[in-house]
Amino acid sequence: MTTRAPSEQLPDAVPGVARFARRWARALRRTSHVSMTAAEAEAYLLRHAGDLLDTVRATPFSPEPAKAIGTALVEVNFRSAAALRRTLAVLGSGFADDVASELAGELRPAALQARLAAVCGAVAEGFTLALQARTLAEQEQMQRAALTAVRTAEERRHMTEARFRAVFAEAAVGIGLVDPQGRVIDVNPTMARMLDLPITGMLGRTVAELVQPGGTPQTLAKFMELISGTRDHFRTETIRTLANGREVCLDLSMSMVRDQDGKPQFAIGVAVDITERRRLAERLWHEARHDALTGLPNRTLFFERLTELLVDGGPVGLCYLDLDGFKAVNDSLGHAVGDELLVAVARRLNETVAGAGRLVARLGGDEFVILTSQSGESAPPEPAEAVLSALARPFDIGGKQFTVSASIGVVDTRSGGTDPQQLMRAADITLYRAKAEGKGRWERHDPQRSARQVTLHILATDLPQALLRNEFYVQYQPLVSLGDGRMRGVEALVRWRHPELGLLLPDKFIPVAEETGMIAALGRWVLADSCKQARHWREAFPDQPIYVSVNIAVSQLHEPTLADDVFTVLKAEDLPPELLQLELTESAVLGDASGPLDALRVLADGGVQVAIDDFGTGYSNLAHLTRLPAHQLKLAGQFLHPLRAGASVDPAHYRIISAIISLAHELGLGVIAEGVEDPVQADRLRALDCDTGQGWLFGRPCPADEIARMLTAG
Amino acid sequence: MHRPAWAPGDVDMDTASPARMYDALLGGSHNFEVDRRAAAQAVAMVPDLPLVALSNRAFLRRAVRHLAAAGIRQFIDIGSGIPTVGSTHELAQAVAPDSRVVYVDIDPVAVSQSRAILGDDPHTTVIEGDLRAADRILADNRLRALIDLDQPVGVLLVAVLHLLTDADDPGGAVASLRDAIAPGSYLAISHLTSTLRPDDAAQLATHAAERSRVPIIFRSRPEITAFFTGLTVVEPGVVELPAWRPETPDDLHEEQGRSLGLAGVGRRD
Numbered sequence: 001m002t003t004r005a006p007s008e009q010l011p012d013a014v015p016g017v018a019r020f021a022r023r024w025a026r027a028l029r030r031t032s033h034v035s036m037t038a039a040e041a042e043a044y045l046l047r048h049a050g051d052l053l054d055t056v057r058a059t060p061f062s063p064e065p066a067k068a069i070g071t072a073l074v075e076v077n078f079r080s081a082a083a084l085r086r087t088l089a090v091l092g093s094g095f096a097d098d099v100a101s102e103l104a105g106e107l108r109p110a111a112l113q114a115r116l117a118a119v120c121g122a123v124a125e126g127f128t129l130a131l132q133a134r135t136l137a138e139q140e141q142m143q144r145a146a147l148t149a150v151r152t153a154e155e156r157r158h159m160t161e162a163r164f165r166a167v168f169a170e171a172a173v174g175i176g177l178v179d180p181q182g183r184v185i186d187v188n189p190t191m192a193r194m195l196d197l198p199i200t201g202m203l204g205r206t207v208a209e210l211v212q213p214g215g216t217p218q219t220l221a222k223f224m225e226l227i228s229g230t231r232d233h234f235r236t237e238t239i240r241t242l243a244n245g246r247e248v249c250l251d252l253s254m255s256m257v258r259d260q261d262g263k264p265q266f267a268i269g270v271a272v273d274i275t276e277r278r279r280l281a282e283r284l285w286h287e288a289r290h291d292a293l294t295g296l297p298n299r300t301l302f303f304e305r306l307t308e309l310l311v312d313g314g315p316v317g318l319c320y321l322d323l324d325g326f327k328a329v330n331d332s333l334g335h336a337v338g339d340e341l342l343v344a345v346a347r348r349l350n351e352t353v354a355g356a357g358r359l360v361a362r363l364g365g366d367e368f369v370i371l372t373s374q375s376g377e378s379a380p381p382e383p384a385e386a387v388l389s390a391l392a393r394p395f396d397i398g399g400k401q402f403t404v405s406a407s408i409g410v411v412d413t414r415s416g417g418t419d420p421q422q423l424m425r426a427a428d429i430t431l432y433r434a435k436a437e438g439k440g441r442w443e444r445h446d447p448q449r450s451a452r453q454v455t456l457h458i459l460a461t462d463l464p465q466a467l468l469r470n471e472f473y474v475q476y477q478p479l480v481s482l483g484d485g486r487m488r489g490v491e492a493l494v495r496w497r498h499p500e501l502g503l504l505l506p507d508k509f510i511p512v513a514e515e516t517g518m519i520a521a522l523g524r525w526v527l528a529d530s531c532k533q534a535r536h537w538r539e540a541f542p543d544q545p546i547y548v549s550v551n552i553a554v555s556q557l558h559e560p561t562l563a564d565d566v567f568t569v570l571k572a573e574d575l576p577p578e579l580l581q582l583e584l585t586e587s588a589v590l591g592d593a594s595g596p597l598d599a600l601r602v603l604a605d606g607g608v609q610v611a612i613d614d615f616g617t618g619y620s621n622l623a624h625l626t627r628l629p630a631h632q633l634k635l636a637g638q639f640l641h642p643l644r645a646g647a648s649v650d651p652a653h654y655r656i657i658s659a660i661i662s663l664a665h666e667l668g669l670g671v672i673a674e675g676v677e678d679p680v681q682a683d684r685l686r687a688l689d690c691d692t693g694q695g696w697l698f699g700r701p702c703p704a705d706e707i708a709r710m711l712t713a714g
Numbered sequence: 715m716h717r718p719a720w721a722p723g724d725v726d727m728d729t730a731s732p733a734r735m736y737d738a739l740l741g742g743s744h745n746f747e748v749d750r751r752a753a754a755q756a757v758a759m760v761p762d763l764p765l766v767a768l769s770n771r772a773f774l775r776r777a778v779r780h781l782a783a784a785g786i787r788q789f790i791d792i793g794s795g796i797p798t799v800g801s802t803h804e805l806a807q808a809v810a811p812d813s814r815v816v817y818v819d820i821d822p823v824a825v826s827q828s829r830a831i832l833g834d835d836p837h838t839t840v841i842e843g844d845l846r847a848a849d850r851i852l853a854d855n856r857l858r859a860l861i862d863l864d865q866p867v868g869v870l871l872v873a874v875l876h877l878l879t880d881a882d883d884p885g886g887a888v889a890s891l892r893d894a895i896a897p898g899s900y901l902a903i904s905h906l907t908s909t910l911r912p913d914d915a916a917q918l919a920t921h922a923a924e925r926s927r928v929p930i931i932f933r934s935r936p937e938i939t940a941f942f943t944g945l946t947v948v949e950p951g952v953v954e955l956p957a958w959r960p961e962t963p964d965d966l967h968e969e970q971g972r973s974l975g976l977a978g979v980g981r982r983d
Contacts, residue, residue, distance in 0.1 A: 033740040033768055035775060035800025038962040077799045080741050138743035145827035146727055146746075153822055 013046055016099035017053055021046035023094045027086040032078045041076075048072055052091075053099055056115050057106055063118035070126025074134055084127050088120050174250070174271035180264040182206045182227045194250060194273055196242040212240060223254065226267055232256050237274065249275045291362040293339055294346035302361035302369060303420060309373050310418050317412040319370040319384050320427035321349075324405045324439040326366035337397055342366065344395045345404065352390040353383040369427070384408045384442035405440035407431055415445050455501065459509050462498070463518045467525060471497050474529050475701035478710065479549065479672060482686045482693050487710060489547035489581065491694065492530040493701045494522070506551075514555045523556045528569050531580060533704045535573040541711045549581040549611060554588040557596035563603050570608075577607030581632065585613050586621070589628060597628075604629035611672065615639070615660075622663055633664045637675020637695065645680035658688050665689070729927040732877055733795035733824040739767040744796045744827060752925045759921060760914045766974045769955040770904050771800060773977045774872045776959050777902040778802050780948075780979065781868040782809035786900060788860065788867045792818040792845055793874025796827050802870060803838045814860045818843040818851055845874060848887045852894050866898035873975070875941065876906040877928050888941045897982055900948075903941055904955060904977040908932035911974060918974075938976050945980025952978035 013021075025042040034041060048069045055065045073083060096112055103112065168175055174191030178184055184202045192199045195210070202210060211220050222234040235253035242248060254269040289301035297305070309316045323345065330338035342362075349360045349368055359371040370383050387408065395402040409430030416426035426445050434443040466472060476490035496504040513519040527550055534548040556562060570577055582603065589596050604610050611632040612625065616639030625633070635657070642653050664671050673685045676695030685693060699710070730752035734745035738753040741764075745753075757763045778789065787810055791802045794817035806813035817832075817840045819825050828840040839860055843851040851857065861867055869891055878884040892901060908915035915932035922930040939952045950958065954973035968974070 030765070030768065033742075033771055033799055035804065077741075135743040141830050142744050142746070142827060145830050146823050148830075149822040149826040152826065 014050065014053070014099075014102055016102040017049045018046060020052075020090070020095055020098035021049040023098060024049060024087065024090050027090045028078055028083055031082040031086060032080045034077045036076065044072075044076060052095070052119065053102065055119060056095075056099075056112070057103060061115055061118075063115070063122040066119040066122035067126030067129070070123040070128070071130040073123075073127055074130035079131055079134065084124060087123060087127075091116055091120050091123065174269075174273075176202075176269040176271070178207060178227075178254075178267040178269065180227065180256075180266065182208065182223070184210070185266060191269075191271060194248060194271055195240060219252065226254055226256050227264075229256070229264060232258075237278075247275070248273055249278045291346075294343050294362050296346050296350070296368070297359060297361040299361070299363045302359065302363065302371060305359055306371060306420050306423070309371070310413070310420055310423075313418075314373060315413050316418075316423070317372040317382075317410070318416075318423060318427045319372075319382075319387065319442070320409040320411070320424070320431045321368045321370070321387065321406050322408075322431055322435070323366040324407055324435070326404070329402070329404075340397045341395060341402060341404065344397065345391065348390050348393075348395075349387060352386050358383070382410065384410050388440070388442060407434035407439050408442035409434055409445065410442055411445035415447055456512055458501070459498075459504070459512045460516050463509065463513055463516060463522075466496060466498070467518070467521055471499070472522070472525065473497065474526060474533070474704075476533070476548070476704060476707050477694060477701040478699040478707070479692050479694050480698040482673075482682060482690055487544075487546055487698075487707075488692060489549055490707055491549040491583070491701075492526060492533075492551070494526045494551075510553060514553055517555075519553050519555050520559050523553060523559075524565055524569075526550060527566065528572075531569045531573045531575050534579050535575050536704070537708065537711065538575070538579065540708060544711055544714075545579060546707075546711070547579045547581050547609065549583050549609075551613070552582045552584045552588070554585070557584060557588050557599060560595070560599075563599050563606075566603060566608060567606060578609060581609035581611050583611045583613040583634065586615060586624065586628075601629045604631075614674075622660065625664070625667060625669070630669060632670040632672055632692075633660075634672045634674055634694075635660070635690075637673075640673055640675060640681065640685070643681045643684045645678045649684075661688050661690055726927060727823065730925055731821050731823070732926060732928050732930075733819060733821050735926065736767060736873070737796050737798065739764050740771065740798070742796070742798050744798060752921075755925065756918060756921055759917045760974075762968065762972075763918075763974075765968050766906075766955070769968050769973065770873050770975055770977075773904050773955050773958055773975075774802065774870070774902075775800050775805055776961060777870070777872070777977070777979055778805040778868070779809065780959060781900050781902070782806050782813065784900070786866055786868040787813050788862065788865065789813065789815045789870060790818065790851075790857070790861060790867060791815060791870040791872070792843070792848075792851065793871065793877070794819050794824075794828065794840075795821075796824050797831060803832070803835070807837065813837065815839075816841065816857045816860055818845075818857075820844050845871075845878060845884075845887050846882050848890045849894070852891070863894060864896050866900070867895050869895060869899065869901045871901065871903045871941075873904050873906070875903060876931050876933065879929060879931055885941065885943075889944070892944050892982060895982055899982045900979055901942070901945055901982070902977075902979045903938070904975050905938045905941075906930060906932050906974055907935065907938060907976045909935045909976065910954070910972060914974065932974075935976060939978075942978060942980040944982075946983055948979045948981055952976055 021042055024045045025038065028041065028045070029038070036044065051065065052069060055061075055063065058065075070084075073079070073087065078087075095116060096109070107115070168186075168188045171188060171190055174188060174194045176184060176187040176191045183204055183206050187195075187199055187202050189199065192202065195202070197210065207223055208220060216236070216238045219236050219238040222231070222236060225231045226234060233253070233255045235251070238250050238252055240248050240250060251272040251274045252269060253271075254267055256267045257265045259265050289298055289304070290296065291298045306316065306318075326338065326341075329341060345366075346360070346362060346368070349370070353360055353370050357373040361369050361371065363369055370387070372383065388406065391404055391406050395404065409427045409432070411423060411427045411430055413423065416423045430443050430445040433449060434441050437443065473495050475493045475495055477493060478487045479489040479491060480486065481488050494506055496509055498504050510519070513522050530548045530550050534546075537544075537546055552562075559565075566580070566582075567577075569575075570580060582600075584600075589600060600610060609631045610629055611634050612628065612630050613634045614636045615633050617636040640657070641647065642649055643657070661671050670691045672692040672694055673690050674694050676682050676685065676693040676697045678697060682693055682697055727746060728748065730749045734749035735753045735756070737743075738745040738750045739757070753763075760766075781789070782805070787806075789802055789806055791797075794802070797803070797817060802817070803813065803815040806815060815838045817825075817828050817838065819828065819840070820843065822842055825840050825842045832838050832840060837860070839856050841851070841854050841856050843854065845851070852863065871888070871891075875884045875888070878887065888901070888903075895901075906915070906918075919930050919932055922928070935952065939947075942952065953976065954968070954970070955975040955977050956968050956973060957970070958977045958979075
């Protein structure tokens, strides 16, 4: 840059020259783009005005130095045609006047005009030459700059292309370019590897030719839409089978690249191999829906399938299966064996029912379900029967033979409805029934019978409220001495007056109360109510002391507070402990836990009487009796049926009853016979030396008032 | 398709470029036939157009001198075009010889030319850059070699923002520059406006749309004033080009009330 404006002022300017410089500066104003201010421009011109004057008055005269003035104008960018024209104009008409006083007497006007004309020519020449040189230089610089720019751009393009080449060649994703006719322009090695085709075998061929016959038709359809211009982009997952038979899954996205006018240039496709990712996703899906132990579908998958089938509206059947006594296997042989058994059961179930339209799932623990999606005429035979017989064959676990049985509840959409939860509940209730009716069997869902099952559910729900609403009451059945026929005690029997279901006997609700844990509260209430009653009788009939015998459920025995509860009640009612008898089944005190037995000992030591109930049914162990702190043995009514009138007595059975009674006596136990219904039976029991009888012959369960009347009657 | 930053654009010498048209309007020879023809056509429509160019150039001169007098020693001149007569570094270095100037232009030819003109002056550098990616400009190593963004800087956006359409988000570009510069920095803006001569503005805009590779957006006074959001506008505010701190009557190239450009300088506090 050479156009820096001189800013210094000439201090001793000649007045005429200064006048001209001002005139000249005014003339040049706005003719060109200069970087000087007006004052700077005037100062610059003042110096050249002085040179002009020197040139004009020089002797001998030569206009040559004036060329420099033209050059100087161009130099500071007074380069427009207007700048030259106005410079020449002020030289021609203003200069002579401005410097007239300085030149006074030196030159005649005509000579001055002649010299100025020559000076004008020289200024114009200098200006033209300088402008031409400047213009050429700028143009040349311009061309060079353009060339440099082009070269730089070329270099950068090469670099870019090299980079793109590298990206293309080294990319981990497959890249392919396709022309608007669908022919492959180029593919990178990754793409070739993914498609298992040589690059040279792909170039120039159409995509349609490269698509596998068994491939994904919708991918090609989308590609054709891209080529035909109806879509600009698509993304899809597509499967390709390689020469070695391996399947690869590709996430393919393709875009059409258009020029500025929207004309298709080429399509670019990018493919990512998602085989592994998909496999992982499938594995995660599988793991989330299958049981790790048996490999069977789990609850999640089962409910998904069930819901799908129900939505589809077709007939659906369920076999809900639970192994009988599996807990015992786990408890006695350990979980490892239990698990092996479950795996074996699962395998056998699968083998037995495998087939189209059937799904075997493990819902948890030892619960399995078989889902069938066909029923009616064309349905395969009910799998439940086949399953039971398949499971009946022994299992070989670790060299040992096991037999298991299972209970199955069978339900289908015709009887169980089309709601998955409802259907499962029906299956559950039916399974429960199969268990209740003896296990090792299958039951078909029966809406009416289920209703009864549903009743149990209602009972469980209503129990807590019932206690608060005083819906329970106690009846008493006499226990009569076979010797003198006098009443010695009564058995307290609890009843439930249900607002909707009517009178309910203990066999209906005690199991429910035990299951729900309400038995503790109910038991305490019965105990308290019975003891209160016993106190009334004792006060009313001081000469006829009768005891009250209260049933204790198994779970009550496990209540750690049982003994305390009993003593508290006795104290509250001021009742001698001998007037309270607790009845419990033998099995209640069997087992490993020492708690129940300890509690019983504490009670017995405190004077409370203990009776073993229901002896003679099921598993009865006489030897065991010696370990129990019992006072009385109650022989089950069922056990004594053969002694009834009209029955033929099996001598062996008779001898067993006789032996049990004598043995009980030898152990210091009294014997009570239950279910005594006729005098013959009573006579026979009396002959066997049985102490006490209970049954319709002596009186049915009745309200406390009735017992009082009987006592009054003596 | 979006062009990645590392893929160069074409060097286009077949259509008129704003930088070279501007040079032609100023009477320079750093232009091609196509630029001169386009400039001549524009002048045929608006005969005082060369005065707008002179007026804008004079604003640049006064603005740089003002900032230099305020102590600014480093400048970023974005959209500098071809720095011929009265360029930023000359003006700044006339006040303080160690002033540093970075010229930025999007036109590779202008950049190449600027490099040729500036030679190897260690206080100046020229980079190719796009105002629409202002953060990239500020991140450029060559710029950072000369400019310390922790110190006050004069950012010049002289006759460049009107080359950005609204879709290019010129306000966002200005804002990112404003946010990047240190307190005490200045931002000088001149901008073609439709405020005073809407008909001429419309004609020129149409002409640019047809003949130049870059459109020209003549903006209203409020739109131009909005570029100074977050800055303290120095006296006399956003005004017609010749009215911004004229030094002599010579600076009043255009008639009052008829300027095609508005200008202002804002200070970051």
